[in-house]
Amino acid sequence: MDESRKLFVGPRLKRLRRERNLSQARMAEELGLSPSYLNLMERNQRPITAQVLIRLAHAYSLDPREFATDDHERTVSELDEVFADPLFRSAPVSRIELRETVESAPTLVDAVNRLYRAYQALRGASEAMTPRLNDRDRAEDAPQDNPVDRVRHLIHEAKNHFPELDEAAESLASDLALTGHEPFYAVSERLHAKHSIRVRIMPVDVMPDSLRRFDHHRRQLLISEMVEPSGRTFQAAYQLAFAEMRETIDALAARLEPEDGPARRLLRVSFGNYFAGALMMPYGRFHAAAEALGYDVEVLGARFGASFEQVAHRLTTLARPGARGIPFFLVRVDSAGNVSKRFSSGRFPFSQFGGTCPLWNLHSTLRTPGQVVTQVIELPDSSRWFSVARSVKRAFTPWGMPDPQFVVGLGCELKYAHRLVYARGLDLSAPDPTPIGINCRLCERVACPQRAAPPLMHALIVDEMKRGVSPFEFDAT
DSSP states (O other): OOGGGOBOOHHHHHHHHHHTTOOHHHHHHHHTOOHHHHHHHHTTSSOBOHHHHHHHHHHHTOOHHHHHOOOHHHHHHHHHHHTTSGGGTTSOOOHHHHHHHHHHOHHHHHHHHHHHHHHHHHHHHHHHHSOOSSOOOHHHHOOOOHHHHHHHHHHHHTTTOOHHHHHHHHHHHHHHHTTOOOHHHHHHHHHHHHHOOEEEEEOTTTSSSOSEEEETTTTEEEEETTSOHHHHHHHHHHHHHHHHSHHHHHHHHHHHOOSOSHHHHHHHHHHHHHHHHHHHSOHHHHHHHHHHTTSOHHHHHHHHTOOHHHHHHHHTTOEETTEEOOOOEEEEEETTOOEEEEEESSOOOOOSSSOOOTTSTTGGGGGSTTOOEEEEEEOTTSOEEEEEEEEEOSSOOOTTSOOOOEEEEEEEEGGGGGGSGGGTTOOTTSOOOEEOOSOTTTOOOSSOTTOOSOOTTSOEEOOTTOOOSSSOEEOOO
16 A cells, blocks of 8 residues: 555544444454454554455455545544634634544544534524523524534544445335336325325415325325426335334434434434435435436436435435445535535535635525536635535515525536536646635635634734734735
8 A cells, every 4th residue: 555545544443443332352353353453443552454355345344435535634624613613712622633633533532522512502592582682693593403413423424325225225226117108197196005094186275384284084185286397205204213113213213322312313304305206316316316416406407306405415425335425515505504405425624613704606606596606616625626516595485475595506626526517627636626615614714705704813903003804814824
C-alpha cells in the first residue's frame, strides 16, 4: 500500500469487534491474523492492509470501500460546531484535540453530541417560555427539536441505506409489475385485495387540512385531490408499507432507537417513507437507470413516475454493496433558509443547529421556479462539491391560499461530478468554485458581504470610524 494512502482504522475496527461481541483472539482467528497484530491495528499502530480489508468483507459481509471511507472530518466538523457554542468560549478546544477524540473515542463523541442536542432542546423550550427581547435569526440560532434531530442523526449514521426495506420493496415491485397496471392502481388494488383497504381520492373541502388520512375503522385510505399523481402513488405505497412491513419497520426502529417515544415513532414514519420510495423506484432498475442517464433527475422522474424531490431523495440511498451509486447529499430549504430535510450517504458537513450559507445558490433558485441550477462550492476545509438545485412544490394549492415553496439541493464531491449529466461541458479540472461556509456562526471567512452573524470563536472588532464590506469584523487569528 502506498505510504500516502495508509489507512488507520483502529477505533472502527474495535467498534466492529464489540458490535459482533467478539474477543480479539476470536476476531484474529476469523481474519487469519495474530492477536498481537490485531491489537496493534486497533491501537492505530499498524495500518489496515488491502488483504485484511478483503478478509473483513468476506467474514462480516462488509463493503471494504465503506469500511475504508474516512468519516472523521465530518464528525470533527460536527464536534467543532458543538464547541463553537458560547458555553465553551472560556475553555476552547482545538481542532487537533477534537480529531484525536474522534479517532480514539467515537462512542464518547456520540454521547457528547446527544448531550448537546438535549441541551439545545432544553434551552429552546426555556426561550419559548421566556422570549428574549433581542432579535434571533431563526435560520441561524433556532435549536432543533430533539426527536427530529435524533432521527436525522440516526439516519445519517446509517448512511440513509436500509437493505431490509430495499430488498422487500424490490420483491414487491416485481409482483406489482406482473399485473400490468400503472403503479398507483397496482398499489391500490394490492391494498384492497390483500388488506381490505380501499383508497379514495377526496375533495379538498372534505380534507382542507390533510393530504393523507387512514380511517382505521372503515379501512379507507383517504388522499386529498390536491396531491399530485406521484404523491398519490407515494402515499398509497406508504400505507402498504405499514400493511405488509410493520414487523420489519418496528424491529428496525427499535434497533436504532431502543427507547420508545417520539424519536422511535418518527423513525417508523421515515422507514415507511423509505419503503414507499423504494417501491416506486426499485433498487436494481433505478440504480441501472441512474447510471445510464447520468443521474438526470427529471428523466428519472418521468421514467419512474416520481417527483424531483422523490428522485433526489432516492439517489441518497444507493449504497448497496456491489451496486453503489454516487454518494449524494440532499438538503431542502424554504425561502427563509430554514432546513426542513437533510440526508447524506457521504461526508458533507451539514450544520446541526443552523441554516445554510447564503452564498450557496440554493436560495436564488426560488427566483427561477422549475429551473435546475448548478454550482461548484468550496468549504473552508478546501473540499469541493458539485451542487444541483431546483425549486419544488409539495402539492397543488387552492386559489387564495399560501403557496409554500422549497428548494431541493442535491450534491456530491467534485470528483464524482464527471458522471453527472449536469456537468457536461464544464471544465472540472479547473473549476471556479464559490467559497461558502457551513453557516455564519461557524464560518471564518473574512469580508463576506452576506455575513449575518460574527463567528462565535473569534472576538468581534467594533470600529466606530470604519464600515467594511461585511457588517461584522473580527479577529481572524
